Amino acid sequence: MWFLNDMVKKKQKFEDVPSRVNVSELEQGILQYWEKENIFKKSLDNNKDNQQFTFYDGPPYATGKPHYGHILQSTIKDTVLRYKTMRGYFVPRRVGWDCHGLPVETLVEKEMGIKSKRDIEDKVGIEQFNKRCRDTVFRYIEDFTSTLKRMGRWADYDNAYATLNRDYMETEWWVFNKLWEQGLVYQAFRSTPYCIRCATPLSNFEVTINYRDTRDTAVYIMLPVVNEDNLFLLVWTTTPWTLPGNVAVAFNPDPSFKYVIVRDGERQLILEKSRAVVLFGEQVEVVKELTAADMADLEGYEPLYPEVLEKMENLDRVKMYRLVKSGHVVTDEGTGLVHIAPAFGEEDAEIGKKQGLPTLRTVDTGGKFTADVAKWAGENIFQANEKIVTDLEERRLLLKSEKYQHSYPFCWRCDTPLIYYALDSWFVKINGSGLKERMLSAAEKIDWTPEHIKKGRFWKGIESAPDWAVSRNRYWSVPMPVWQCDQCNEKVCVSSIEQLKDLSGATEEQVADIHRPYVDDITWSCSCQGTLKRVEEVLDVWFDAGSMPYAQLHFPFENEQQVKKSFPADFIVEAVEQTRLWFYVMHVLALALTDKKVSGQVGLGEDSPAFLSAIGSGLIFAEDGRKLSKKLKNYPEPEPTIEKYGADVLRLYLLSSASLGEPYRFAEKDLRRVQSNTYMTLWNVYSFFVRYANTHNWQPSTKAGVSANVLDVWITTRLKEFKSEVIEATEKYQVDKAARKFIPFIDDLSNWYVRRSRNRFQRPIDAKERDETFGTLYAVLVEVTKIMAPYMPFVSEAMYRNLVKAGESVHLEKIETIGELGEAEQKILLEMAKAREAVAVGLALRAKKGIKVRQPLRALLVKGEEMKADLQIMVCDEINVKEVRFVKEFVDHEAYVKSEEGGGVEAMLDTEITEDLKSEGLAREVVRHGQVLRREAAYALDDRIELIYVTDDRELDKVLEDNSAYILEALQAEEVIREKAEADAGKDIEINGKKLYLGVRK
Ligand SMILES: [Zn+2]
Ligand SMILES: [Zn+2]
Known part of the structure; x- marks a missing residue:
């Protein structure tokens, strides 16, 4: 008899938990609850007087909905900050928005159809342009934040900085x-990375953002040496447009560089020997070897574009078009001789400065050749490249041209290839x-x-x-706060709006907006009678x-x-x-x-x-290994994905899928796996717990002594281990490592603890067992909701609110650190691990012999020390053997199969099936079919039934007779009817070739 029957179906303590959960509904409900009850604010207020944990939120550009990269970063932020809050810190969280700069400007230019930078000043006007930029900035913020909020990211969105x-x-x-x-801060005329479309210099670190593999034309150019017939310096470049800016050729004076004159048909070329071999082959004819002194003594070469010089004034022509020394020259590519154009290269500019060479600015700020380069004046430099090559070819100065594959920087906002360009700019x-x-x-x-x-x-x-x-x-x-006198060049750097007002006499209205163009109107007189104006x-x-x-x-x-x-x-x-x-x-x-x-x-x-x-x-790529691309549609859109799988599943997937900082591929199948293996597994344990706690009217207030059951002790210890591992990793911000601990723990909880304890939950033998079993799982689940709260804030809240009636929110709970496991605790885990391994080995041996688990066998022999008795029972039960025996050595026997050597547990399975064992196996098959019928008849778990069976097979009949006590109990049957009778569910079945009619009725 079931001692609880009379108590069942009293008022239920826990709200029913459906075994299938609608995650979208559940999470939306939690979001509303948080909002309505101000839980985020309460979590801050609770810790207001505690030590502060400071987090800086980097301002994103909201130019659309967030992608998975943003969602990953947001998840890490939210997880760490929720955790720190639960550790007792005061953790203010303020988001911010990046509003200025090229990302907005290029967007507005596109929308307004602006073709060149000059149009902004001449046609649109800075005031209109900036107004448009301001209006554009906040356009996507609502879209951006709604996804972050849906992901559970707690932050102060209303008070964002901009x-x-x-x-x-x-x-x-x-x-x-x-x-x-x-x-x-200093100002200098220097070659810096520059975008010709945006017409502005960029910083060295902006250059690194957008490198791409690209194919350019590389050309070998012959520069005629003066006063020599048919003798040329051979130089190489991938940017022909820089050639009109050439002022010198550099060579490396290091003795490891062997410069030579080689013969190429009629003509003779000067270049580095190892490069000559690459270009002309091993059989290249060396006419003469040149020392560094020989090189320096060469008289110079004829300029490629003498007309450029004619137009420029004040040039020191004596120094130009000569060979200069430079340690920068390498022989990885090219000819060992480098063409120098100080306007268009960092090293070129450095060499030019050192050698006192002029900087020929043959290109304007918009990337077009200036009037000085008469042949291509006004043409875009990239478009002119081909023409320059053709021109050199016609002039017989081109040795050869070839396609050249290399990684090249592009503008991070407009994708135009960057150049180096010399202009006046400011540096830190x-x-x-x-x-x-x-x-x-x-x-x-x-x-x-x-x-x-x-x-x-x-x-x-x-x-x-x-x-x-x-x-x-x-x-x-932000306008640079530097004002400069137009007469004496005196400079003033302003440090505040008050100071600007003091210096200039500007009114509050004039400084209400300190963007351009308003701030440019503010000027004042210099002591020299000149006017201080803001630099541009x-x-x-x-x-x-x-x-x-x-x-x-x-x-x-x-x-x-x-x-x-x-x-x-x-x-x-x-x-x-x-x-x-x-x-x-x-x-x-x-x-x-x-x-x-x-x-x-x-x-x-x-x-x-x-x-x-x-x-x-790390970066997130699509499943095909390519970048996430809207055009290719190679990834599922974030928003529907969140509704389908839930923010919790996406969070756990993003955190656990790769080591922090490593790139990975976003694959929906992996998301699905996290959902079914972890999220739903946990949900099923929770749902199972609530169903039977309600069935048995168990309440958390019921005090039970500490359970001595081997599984209860084990899961409690395992929980402690899991908790200390998660805390340890999270303290070090290793949220990836911590997230990965959830998966095996939930698996242990469900597929070992609950599965092995199922009978105790469904049919506890007495009140003590009931209280101990439910008390253990209850404590584990409540603790799990807390540990999990920073990682999966929704499901942990849902579980907590149902399990802990008095609790307002799991996010207002504290996570306390715990020490490492003691020796005794480690032993508990180790013993269980060994038992489980013995099970795995035993099952593998069965599979090897093709013997179903339902067929009982006599024994499993395990090499090594004896296990605790209750663990032995567990092993027997799992692999369906009568006993586990512990031996020092194995003795060979024809009915025994042995495990591979070298594993953790070595075991041997006795596979002989005696008559008794065979009969027992048949009984188990009958029970299994009976259970299917019970489900078909939709009986409640505690419904008592009658069992109907009819068979002509005498052996089977005897089996049923011999095992009737076992069969009745397993199927909760009170009586057996041995003739065809009306049944709620029934069918003809066949077991090992034996026919049987089986039916059930209430
Ligand atoms: Zn650009
Ligand atoms: Zn002045």
Whole structure:
């Protein structure tokens, strides 16, 4: 009899949990609950007086809905910050928006049909253009945030910072002024990366964003040596358009470079010997070897375009068109002789400066040849390339041209190939100012995930950083706060709006918006009678992002204490490519502001990085290995995917699928696997628990002693292990590692603990067993909701709210750290692991012999020490043997199959099927069919039934007779009817060739 029968069906304690869950409905319901009950705000308020955990949220450009990369970063942010909140920290979370710069400008240009930069000033006007930019910026923010909110990302969305706010911009002026005061800002005429379509220089780190493999034409050009017949310098270039800007040819004076004159038909060519072999083959005819002194003594060569010179004035022609020495010359490609055009290359400019050579600016700021290059004046340089090659060919100066495959940088906003271009621009002095050395030493204080970024990408990026080209010749950005006298060139760097008003007498209305063109109208008189006017440039948009730690709170004009308290950030995370972008610029500015020259006055400490730990999250590709592409439709759209699988499943999938920082492929089949193997498995355990707790009227208030059941002890210990592993990994921000711990734990919980304990839940033998069993699983599930809350915030909330009636939200709970497992606890896990391995081996041996598990067998022999008795029972039950025996050595026997040697557990299975065993096997088959019929008849779990069976087979009849007690109990049957009778469900079945009619009725 079931002791609980009379108590069943009283008022249910837990809300019923359907075995199939509509995740979309469930999650939407939780979102509404959080919103209605202000749970996020409560989670902040609860910890307000506790220690602060600071997080800086990098401002994205909202130019559309977020892609999976954004969703991954958002998930990492949310997981870590929820976790820290549950650890007791006060964790304010403010999002922000990047508003300025080329991303917006190029979008607006496209929409307004603007063809060239000149049109902005001449046709549209800066005021209209910037107004349009401002209107565009917030267009997609609603779209962007709605996806993040749906993913469960908690943040202060209403109070977001935006880089176009005047307060934000004023702080940037202040930051810039701090660099200026330290002499870190200078202006120089220098060759820098440049986009001819956007008509602005770019910084070295912007160049790295958009490298692509491309095919260009490489040409070998012959430069006639003066006063010689048929003797040429052979140079090589992939940018023919730079040739009109040529002023010299460089060679490497190092003795390892062997320059030679070789014969090529009528003519003789000068080049490096190893390159000559590559170009002309081993049999190349060397006429003469040249020393470095010979090379330097060569008189020079005839200019390719003498007409360019005629138009230019004040050129020191004596120095031009000669051979110059340079250690930069290499022999990986080309000829070992390098054509030098100081206007169009960093190294070229350096060599030009050293040699006192002029810079021929043969290209205008829009990428067209100037009037000086008469042949192609006004033509786009890229389009003129072919014509230049043809022209050289006609003039018999081209040795050959070939297609050349290489990786080349393109503009990160408009995809135009970048060039190097010499112009006046402003730089932040990273080199030679002590800043770089301080940046490197402060970089030691930052922890990275993945770890290799620290001494890899980040470190090397700093080490090799050139000075930061910080000015842009554009419109929609923070104007550089520098005013210059048009007479005496006196410069003033303004650090605040108040100061600007003081200097210029501008009214509040005039400084209401400090964007261009309004700020350009503000001028004042110089002591020399000249007028101070703002320089034309605006700041690099990365200066906006880099100023975020201070500017988001309008430091130092407001919130002084708050910023001081929250600097540096404890934690940041963005896509790994931000290592040399946002992470880098924040680092530059932080070190500049904490230099001891200004640190006293700034108050943010000395030599401090902007953040103490950072995660660089990896790129996500489509399943086909290509980039996620809207055009190719090679990935499922995020929004329907979230509704289909749920934000929790997507979060766990994104976190667990690859090591942080590593790229991976987004595959829906993997998402489905996380859903069925982990999410639904957990849900089924939860649903199972609630169903039987309600059936048996068990309530969490029921006090039970500590269970001594081997499975209860084991799952409690396993939970402890799981919890300490998740905490340990999350503390180190290894959310990927932590997320991967969920999968085996939930599998253990369901496929071992619950499965092995099923009978105790369904039919506990007494109140003690009931209370111990339910008490154990209840405690495990409640604890799991807490550990899981930062990772899968929705399902953990749903479970918690049903399981813990008094609890408002699992996210208001605390996660307490626990120590490592003790020796005794480790032993518990180890013993169970061994037992499970014995099961696995036993099942494998059965499979090998093709014996069904329902067929009982006599014994499994295991080599080694004896297991605990209750574990032995478990093993017997799992592999359906009568006993497990422990032996020192195996003895061969024809009925025994042995496991492979070298595994963790070595075992041997006795496969002899005696008459008794055979009969028992048949009985089990009958029970299995009986259970199917019970389900077909839709009986309740505790319904008592009658069993009907009819057979002509005498052997089967005897089996049923002999095993009737077992069959009755297993099928909850009270009686057997041995003739055809009316049944609720019944059918003819065949077991091992024996026919039987089986039926059930109530
Ligand atoms: Zn561009
Ligand atoms: Zn002046």
